[in-house]
Amino acid sequence: MSSWAKRDWRRAAAPAGAAVALAVFFTGLMAAVVGASPLDAVGALVSGSVGSGGSLAATLLRTSPLLLTGLAVMLAFRSGVFNIGAEGQLLVGALAATAVATRTGSWTGQAVLVLLAGAVAGALWAGIAALLRDRRGVNEVITTILLNFVALYLVSYAVDGPLKEQSGAYPQSDPFPMTAELWRLVPGTRLHVGLLIGVTAVFVVGALLSRTSLGLRLRSAGLNPRAAQVAGFPVGRDLFLAFAISGALAGLAGAIEVAGVTGRLYERVSPGYGYTAIAIALLGGLRSGGVLLAALFFAALSTGAAAMERTAGISAVLAVAIQGATLLAVAMINRTSWTGLAAASKASDSESIGVA
Amino acid sequence: MSHPVLEALGVRKHFGQVAALDGVDLACDGGEIHAVLGENGAGKSTLMHVMSGLLESDGGEIRLRGSVVRWRSADEARAAGIATVHQHFMLVPTMTISENLALAQRAFGVLDRSALDREVLVLTRERGLDIGDPSRKIDDLSVGEQQRVEILKALADVPSLLILDEPTAVLTPAEVDDLFSLLRGLAQNGTAIVIVTHKLAEVFAIADRVSVLRRGRLVGAGQTSGFDGESLARLMVGDRAVTAPASGAERTVGEPRLEARGLGWYGADGRRALDDVDLLVSAGEVVVIAGVEGNGQQELQDALVGIRASELVGEVRIEGRPVSTVAEARDAGLGVVPADRHRDGLVGEMTLWENLLLGRNPLRRAAPRGWMSPADQIERARERLASFSVHPSDPELPSAALSGGNQQRLVLARELSRPDLRVVVAVNPTRGLDLIATGAIHARLRALADQGAAVLVLSTDLDEVEALADRALVLYRGRLRAAPSGPVDRVVIGRLMTGLEEAA
Numbered sequence: 001m002s003s004w005a006k007r008d009w010r011r012a013a014a015p016a017g018a019a020v021a022l023a024v025f026f027t028g029l030m031a032a033v034v035g036a037s038p039l040d041a042v043g044a045l046v047s048g049s050v051g052s053g054g055s056l057a058a059t060l061l062r063t064s065p066l067l068l069t070g071l072a073v074m075l076a077f078r079s080g081v082f083n084i085g086a087e088g089q090l091l092v093g094a095l096a097a098t099a100v101a102t103r104t105g106s107w108t109g110q111a112v113l114v115l116l117a118g119a120v121a122g123a124l125w126a127g128i129a130a131l132l133r134d135r136r137g138v139n140e141v142i143t144t145i146l147l148n149f150v151a152l153y154l155v156s157y158a159v160d161g162p163l164k165e166q167s168g169a170y171p172q173s174d175p176f177p178m179t180a181e182l183w184r185l186v187p188g189t190r191l192h193v194g195l196l197i198g199v200t201a202v203f204v205v206g207a208l209l210s211r212t213s214l215g216l217r218l219r220s221a222g223l224n225p226r227a228a229q230v231a232g233f234p235v236g237r238d239l240f241l242a243f244a245i246s247g248a249l250a251g252l253a254g255a256i257e258v259a260g261v262t263g264r265l266y267e268r269v270s271p272g273y274g275y276t277a278i279a280i281a282l283l284g285g286l287r288s289g290g291v292l293l294a295a296l297f298f299a300a301l302s303t304g305a306a307a308m309e310r311t312a313g314i315s316a317v318l319a320v321a322i323q324g325a326t327l328l329a330v331a332m333i334n335r336t337s338w339t340g341l342a343a344a345s346k347a348s349d350s351e352s353i354g355v356a
Numbered sequence: 357m358s359h360p361v362l363e364a365l366g367v368r369k370h371f372g373q374v375a376a377l378d379g380v381d382l383a384c385d386g387g388e389i390h391a392v393l394g395e396n397g398a399g400k401s402t403l404m405h406v407m408s409g410l411l412e413s414d415g416g417e418i419r420l421r422g423s424v425v426r427w428r429s430a431d432e433a434r435a436a437g438i439a440t441v442h443q444h445f446m447l448v449p450t451m452t453i454s455e456n457l458a459l460a461q462r463a464f465g466v467l468d469r470s471a472l473d474r475e476v477l478v479l480t481r482e483r484g485l486d487i488g489d490p491s492r493k494i495d496d497l498s499v500g501e502q503q504r505v506e507i508l509k510a511l512a513d514v515p516s517l518l519i520l521d522e523p524t525a526v527l528t529p530a531e532v533d534d535l536f537s538l539l540r541g542l543a544q545n546g547t548a549i550v551i552v553t554h555k556l557a558e559v560f561a562i563a564d565r566v567s568v569l570r571r572g573r574l575v576g577a578g579q580t581s582g583f584d585g586e587s588l589a590r591l592m593v594g595d596r597a598v599t600a601p602a603s604g605a606e607r608t609v610g611e612p613r614l615e616a617r618g619l620g621w622y623g624a625d626g627r628r629a630l631d632d633v634d635l636l637v638s639a640g641e642v643v644v645i646a647g648v649e650g651n652g653q654q655e656l657q658d659a660l661v662g663i664r665a666s667e668l669v670g671e672v673r674i675e676g677r678p679v680s681t682v683a684e685a686r687d688a689g690l691g692v693v694p695a696d697r698h699r700d701g702l703v704g705e706m707t708l709w710e711n712l713l714l715g716r717n718p719l720r721r722a723a724p725r726g727w728m729s730p731a732d733q734i735e736r737a738r739e740r741l742a743s744f745s746v747h748p749s750d751p752e753l754p755s756a757a758l759s760g761g762n763q764q765r766l767v768l769a770r771e772l773s774r775p776d777l778r779v780v781v782a783v784n785p786t787r788g789l790d791l792i793a794t795g796a797i798h799a800r801l802r803a804l805a806d807q808g809a810a811v812l813v814l815s816t817d818l819d820e821v822e823a824l825a826d827r828a829l830v831l832y833r834g835r836l837r838a839a840p841s842g843p844v845d846r847v848v849i850g851r852l853m854t855g856l857e858e859a860a
Contacts, residue, residue: 210730211730216714230694
């Protein structure tokens with residue numbers, strides 16, 4: 001491994017290590033505050049997230065959507081695109097995937113089209129925000145947030161309308177046919193091939209950013225759009241690509257979630273993966289390796305919290321508080337992720353430059 | 357004997373492995389103008405940062421009127437009467453001149469803008485430093501005007517020590533004279549003044565004392581009268597040769613390469629940044645457009661590079677073909693050395709090797725199929741950085757870690773080493789560079805013309821006009837005037853630059 005690659009991984013690993021240590025600390029603290037044993041709480045958190053095959057599988061299952069949406073947000077931020085809309089892109093991806101799965105019958109290889117539909121839908125959904133920024137100079141922070149709500153209501157309309165289950169009992173879609181579901185990796189668990197897709201995406205996105213000309217163009221536009229313009233880069237086209245790739249990753253996450261975990265679409269299909277993704281991207285230092293570690297960490301924290309509630313009597317809601325406290329503490333220790341954030345926001349403010 | 361206003365004793369400062377300052381002494385006496393002379397990267401700015409509280413030293417001490425101080429911040433130094441005019445302006449571009457001055461004064465509460473403007477006008481009169489209408493936004497000012505705002509900001513506090521870091525780089529000869537008489541007046545009133553420079557002429561023009569830095573060490577100091585140009589130059593650069601190689605053989609001017617017709621930049625508010633500019637640069641010649649900052653240089657640069665603002669009319673052709681986008685201009689063989697390298701030329705957070713690929717043509721060569729190997733590019737960057745003397749030359753450093761002169765070399769390394777270079781547009785290519793670097797860049801630009809490229813230089817520096825121009829033009833208030841043909845006459849050009857004389 002070259003010194004260059006090593007440095008990249010070391011930069012990602014430092015905040016991740018700090019995050020784990022701080023999470024343990026805050027868990028103990030929370031337990032003490034509510035009058036439980038800190039040791040029991042931490043023990044329950046650890047064993048409930050990585051302590052057994054079953055719990056490890058549950059954690060890894062949770063990792064896939066967090067990882068893909070985290071990568072989506074990271075890639076956008078690095079490109080100077082403030083995509084806060086991974087949640088909406090994920091939902092639209094899940095919607096499109098469900099349409100293909102439940103409205104085209106059942107046929108071999110259907111799962112591939114299901115995932116593809118999710119990615120394309122996510123890309124197009126993000127494309128709306130790209131179009132508004134490129135043509136009208138509308139800040140994508142606003143458009144992507146608003147589009148999240150549109151996507152949410154679109155899903156809730158679909159599961160109570162065109163995609164509602166045939167039996168008509170609940171506002172949810174029909175279950176996916178077997179041919180539209182993702183292959184299981186480990187028999188007896190729900191762990192599916194989506195995890196492999198996510199891990200592959202880590203390497204693909206990492207290589208895209210650091211080893212391709214598109215990646216260099218995107219990063220330079222993210223850090224100094226004017227220099228990218230003077231360089232003669234196709235800044236306008238690249239902006240669309242950044243939105244589209246980011247949206248595709250989030251849409252893919254949505255498709256994987258319905259095709260691999262829930263097996264059908266309903267309104268609350270995402271517990272806010274796309275929002276957690278922003279925290280993951282930043283905690284991961286806006287680097288692909290860091291995003292992987294951060295996604296694993298957030299996944300472990302949420303599966304572990306459920307176990308903590310059962311055994312130590314600490315409400316799982318506290319897990320969210322632990323996540324938040326950990327994130328803030330890591331941000332204070334490790335400022336690089338915020339530097340990236342500042343650069344991204346600076347880039348998105350430079351609308352006056354226009355696009356050649 | 358009275359103590360110096362501010363004194364540095366044995367100051368040391370390391371950045372990683374590099375010793376930026378290695379035991380440097382400097383004493384600033386009231387009423388005295390002290391020049392700190394040195395090449396880029398000699399440690400001049402670092403020393404000023406340590407003295408003004410921006411950086412903490414690793415060793416040595418700072419004494420304020422004889423007693424040791426440890427600045428905890430630049431604010432603390434400022435409160436003690438140490439004012440600095442930085443090379444990079446510290447102004448809020450979206451705010452007006454008055455607002456920036458109020459901000460520097462830590463004004464808070466409700467601001468009465470018109471009262472503020474009136475106060476600023478009074479201040480400008482008192483300090484003898486004209487900055488025009490104080491309700492203008494910094495964004496709308498030329499670099500030279502912005503610097504005047506910076507100086508006014510520093511003077512508002514009536515400092516006991518005024519540090520100016522390369523203050524003349526962006527000024528016209530007349531403005532330099534104004535600045536120098538202003539500084540002399542301040543010194544007569546007892547202010548200690550430190551002027552950081554790499555221009556020998558300035559030392560003799562203004563300084564009572566001079567201290568010479570080379571590679572972080574103090575290599576000479578004393579009364580200016582005790583030195584001559586030769587001895588100072590030798591101290592500054594060591595034993596290397598100072599003179600730039602003379603211009604090459606007589607060139608033959610070839611076919612037209614870069615043409616502009618009827619270029620106009622007409623703002624909605626009636627501002628005419630460019631007014632009916634026609635321009636022709638042929639293969640094998642160096643054309644220099646002289647002019648004071650803010651007379652349309654930025655707009656002309658953008659137009660020639662292919663950035664089409666909606667205010668722009670007219671046409672640009674390279675080798676007869678119209679170019680209306682940056683991509684077209686670049687593909688036609690255009691290399692650009694932009695006026696503002698931080699904004700237009702480099703990505704500070706990116707590494708040196710990545711910055712060398714920051715152009716559609718070099719990037720396409722490095723990654724013909726869109727795919728590149730960082731390890732290969734790092735290796736390739738090493739040679740390129742060495743041949744353009746970029747220092748430090750570790751390709752994996754971020755470009756922001758380089759000194760200004762080395763950043764400029766980095767831009768040149770990218771823009772001038774294209775094998776298919778046809779036209780060069782360089783705006784103030786040697787701004788902020790030392791003698792040797794300036795000579796080397798001038799030689800390179802001339803060599804490019806010798807090899808048949810069309811070279812257009814926009815410059816605010818008369819020395820540069822003289823050193824480079826086969827043909828000189830002057831840009832004044834958006835209009836282009838031809839200087840009289842024959843050898844460059846700096847008096848005539850100087851008058852054209854300031855609008856004192858109509859073109860012949």
